Amino acid sequence: MAILKLEEITKVYEGKVTHRALHQFNLDIEKGEFVAIMGPSGSGKTTLLNIISTIDSPTFGSVTLDQVQPEEMTKQELALFRRRKLGFVFQDFHLLQMLTVEENIILPLTLDGKSVDFMKKRVEELQEKLDLTSILSKRPNELSGGQAQRTAIARALIHQPTFILADEPTGNLDSKASRDVMELLVKINQEQNTTIVMVTHDPIAASHCDRVIFIKDGEFFNEIYSDDRRQTFFQRILNVLSLLGGNVNDLSTVRLP
Numbered sequence: 278m279a280i281l282k283l284e285e286i287t288k289v290y291e292g293k294v295t296h297r298a299l300h301q302f303n304l305d306i307e308k309g310e311f312v313a314i315m316g317p318s319g320s321g322k323t324t325l326l327n328i329i330s331t332i333d334s335p336t337f338g339s340v341t342l343d344q345v346q347p348e349e350m351t352k353q354e355l356a357l358f359r360r361r362k363l364g365f366v367f368q369d370f371h372l373l374q375m376l377t378v379e380e381n382i383i384l385p386l387t388l389d390g391k392s393v394d395f396m397k398k399r400v401e402e403l404q405e406k407l408d409l410t411s412i413l414s415k416r417p418n419e420l421s422g423g424q425a426q427r428t429a430i431a432r433a434l435i436h437q438p439t440f441i442l443a444d445e446p447t448g449n450l451d452s453k454a455s456r457d458v459m460e461l462l463v464k465i466n467q468e469q470n471t472t473i474v475m476v477t478h479d480p481i482a483a484s485h486c487d488r489v490i491f492i493k494d495g496e497f498f499n500e501i502y503s504d505d506r507r508q509t510f511f512q513r514i515l516n517v518l519s520l521l522g523g524n525v526n527d528l529s530t531v532r533l534p
């Protein structure tokens with residue numbers, strides 16, 4: 278059974294000019310899937326991720342996450358749901374500059390009123406896995422991009438969420454740090470069976486996923502599944518991107534690093 282189900286999602290932004298960002302979008306994601314969402318700029322990817330993450334609500338259609346419907350929850354229930362079930366990873370890390378790496382990581386637990394012992398135990402569990410031990414007392418401005426993103430991923434994982442929602446997690450990283458972050462997300466996905474949905478422009482990042490969903494003008498365009506050979510999956514991703522349009526033809530002979 279799908280752990281995440283979108284049925285006939287339409288999103289209309291009202292304003293001076295009304296804009297329909299999503300149109301009758303359907304999506305089923307199984308528990309433990311790692312799914313990338315790709316599409317041209319303005320195609321509705323962030324709108325889709327915001328609806329999945331309950332940050333925004335659809336104009337029409339229904340969302341079911343882990344068997345609950347966010348539209349039926351009160352504001353407080355929704356805030357608690359988000360805090361306990363969802364972990365967020367962003368392109369620009371969203372770390373608090375005045376806090377250390379460790380304090381940033383435990384922030385969601387602090388907000389949830391967990392005991393100091395519990396927080397220490399969780400940090401210990403994560404620090405080795407995410408290679409954070411030597412940077413726990415640093416502040417964000419002393420970190421490399423890769424270290425900052427690993428910190429943000431630890432913060433997203435600290436409360437053992439059901440879903441990780443990532444918006445361009447490799448967007449600010451060089452190719453080595455991008456690969457490290459993607460390999461880390463794959464490891465989390467495989468070892469903890471965490472369901473991950475990631476918006477990305479980067480076909481190399483997407484080639485680490487189980488499935489890539491392509492969106493165009495707010496509508497479902499295509500989807501492809503990994504066949505376990507990352508190079509061929511990467512080439513198939515490039516093929517669909519070239520059908521979608523945009524500046525991807527010059528990537529068609531690129532090989533995975």
Ligand SMILES: Nc1ncnc2c1ncn2[C@@H]1O[C@H](COP(=O)(O)OP(=O)(O)OP(=O)(O)O)[C@@H](O)[C@H]1O
Nearest residue numbers: 290292296298316317318319320321322323324325
């Ligand atoms: N708050 C808003 N009010 C009005 N229009 C909006 C709003 N947010 C997004 N849009 C419009 O909806 C469309 C989809 O935007 P969205 O940010 O979801 O696209 P995207 O695929 O994530 O783009 P990008 O890759 O450039 O980040 C765009 O045309 C955008 O201008």
